[in-house]
Amino acid sequence: MIVAAAAGAVVGAGAAICLRPQIAVTTRSMLVIAWRQALVRVRRSTGRRFASDLEITGRSDADLVVSQLSWGLAGGAAGCAFMLVISPVVPAVTAAMALGALCGGSAATSRVRRAARERRRRFQHAFSAYLDLVNVLLAGGAGMETALTVAGDAGDGWSFELIRTCLVRARVGRQSPWDELAALGRRLDIAELVEVAGTISLSGEHGARVRGSLAARAEALRHRQLAGIEARAQAATERMGVPLVLLFVAFIGLLGYPALQMVVMAM
Secondary structure, X not given: XXXXXXXXXXXXXXXXXXXXXXXXXXXXXXXXXXXXXXXXXXXXXXXXXOHHHHHHHOOOHHHHHHHHHHHHHHHHHHHHHHHHHHOOOHHHHHHHHHHHHHHHHHHHHHHHHHHHXXXXXXXXXXXXXXXXXXXXXXXXXXXXXXXXXXXXXXXXXXXXXXXXXXXXXXHHOOOOHHHHHHHHHHHHOOHHHHHHHHHHHHHHHHOOOOHHHHHHXXXXXXXXXXXXXXXXXXXXXXHHHHHHHHHHHHHHHHHHHHHHHHHHHHO
């Protein structure tokens, strides 16, 4: 029934196009406009939802949308092919295609989130080293702005590059560096950076001595990173036990199979 209805619709559309060719041109233009508007809405929605993840991974919303579409098409094709082999029924094939497309799009999103979490972890590690350098310079008698700039120039890697870019933007725009650091922390969704920027602002605006507070925050960041490393190592150790358990179950099954076969044959 569904196939017959689809075939009738295709035949009717073909006849209408043959009789009125301008229908095809108008329909094509409407579809192109609708497709572009849909892409713009999806890009805006994706950019709002994953703004911090895209910012820290250096990707654009268009890259994420393309990745979601690619993975969604691949997942839909895989689900359709799998269901056609098992049960070539139209509703089942459609459901498998939709499920595969959903899983594919979710996989693309989870990849971006996972990469963003990893880069935030690396940034926090580099930022704790940056705070140690700032504390050393402050102990040597440097001012807060000088310490921030010199400590940023002393490191390598993309984390220090972000900090240097932030400080240069503050200097060019005649803004305070701690305000730019706070804005960077909000863009990257790193609460520690926003808190440290607030602590630094006390020294820059009110003359408070914050070297001890910065040292304490750097120490707290290191302890938090060590706790995270230990937790991930413990989780990896627990995951390593799963194959051993499965191997033991398979070994017990191999030993008990002859006896079970003998019992079944005796019955």
